Amino acid sequence: MSIDWSQIFTWQNLMNLIDILAVWFFIYKMIMLLKGTKAVQLFNGIVIIAAIKAVSYYLNLHTVSYIMDQVINWAVVVLVVIFQPEIRRALERLGRNDIFGGGHKTKEDTNHLIDGLDKAIQYMSKRRIGALITIQMHTGLEDYIETGIPLDADVSGELLINIFIPNTPLHDGAVIIRDNKIAVAAAYLPLSESNMIPKELGTRHRAAVGISEVTDAVTLVVSEETGAVTITKNSQLMHDLSREDYLKFLHVQLDSPEKENTWWQNVLDFFKPKKGGSKK
Numbered sequence: 001m002s003i004d005w006s007q008i009f010t011w012q013n014l015m016n017l018i019d020i021l022a023v024w025f026f027i028y029k030m031i032m033l034l035k036g037t038k039a040v041q042l043f044n045g046i047v048i049i050a051a052i053k054a055v056s057y058y059l060n061l062h063t064v065s066y067i068m069d070q071v072i073n074w075a076v077v078v079l080v081v082i083f084q085p086e087i088r089r090a091l092e093r094l095g096r097n098d099i100f101g102g103g104h105k106t107k108e109d110t111n112h113l114i115d116g117l118d119k120a121i122q123y124m125s126k127r128r129i130g131a132l133i134t135i136q137m138h139t140g141l142e143d144y145i146e147t148g149i150p151l152d153a154d155v156s157g158e159l160l161i162n163i164f165i166p167n168t169p170l171h172d173g174a175v176i177i178r179d180n181k182i183a184v185a186a187a188y189l190p191l192s193e194s195n196m197i198p199k200e201l202g203t204r205h206r207a208a209v210g211i212s213e214v215t216d217a218v219t220l221v222v223s224e225e226t227g228a229v230t231i232t233k234n235s236q237l238m239h240d241l242s243r244e245d246y247l248k249f250l251h252v253q254l255d256s257p258e259k260e261n262t263w264w265q266n267v268l269d270f271f272k273p274k275k276g277g278s279k280k
Helices: 011-034 040-059 062-073 077-081 084-095 107-127 157-164 201-216 243-254 263-270
Strands: 130-135 149-154 174-178 183-185 218-222 229-233 236-241
Touching: 062 077, 084 229, 107 130, 107 157, 107 201, 107 243, 130 157, 130 201, 157 174, 157 183, 201 218, 201 229, 201 236, 218 243, 229 243, 236 243
Parallel strands: 130 174
Antiparallel strands: 130 218, 149 183, 174 183, 218 229, 229 236
16 A cells, blocks of 8 residues: 655645644743742643533533633633743743743853852852852743842852852842843742751751752752862752862763753654663
8 A cells, every 4th residue: 555645745744744743842941930939739620621621511410510611711810920930030031032942051161150150159168167068950940040149240250259258238038040140149949848857957948958949959058167069960969078079070960962952852852762771
């Protein structure tokens, strides 16, 4: 049986493919915008409502089904109200023309970032100046960035040192680094309630663990009491690291090629055939 390729490669089929890819891309970008925001928890609530509606329909629970219908009917208005900050943020990004991908980060940019962090950490550790620095990875930190004082400054050891000098306006809180720039200072991070954190560690360490529990950010802490350097990521706390240890960890995390991928590279990777049983 021969295949009539002329029936497959038609203009209409091409338009259908473009239509599907456009919708897929829109959903992908929306998910990226929602990551790291309170909207994720609200989205989970929407999924639960949809599940209740499906169950009530198949079990003929008419009252429950009617209530869910009313909730769904008003969902559009409710979502606009609830997701207003995320919608505003998405429109702002569209206006800046960066919704199709972040700026390209080179190895030189990463080395400059790590050198600036290292210079600041060494200075503050020797003088026991407390510091809390969070580096955004893949998950957005917009909710926490909005709590800080905007800087949008290039990373340098001197600037980080000045920010955390005691009794200055910006020293209390976290510095958040996004796209190799200091986005804000004096930001508030969520405090962890984990019982696994040693009691001798203070609020900065609890905030570092807290942000690592809800995002994939890398957070550095310099202890005000001992000068010890701590890193948190993915709910893990690595305490009292040597200079060699934290530099090695930062290079492993920040030199990852995934940080340089543009949106179209992610699309190509998505459709790339995967070998059975292999892991990246």
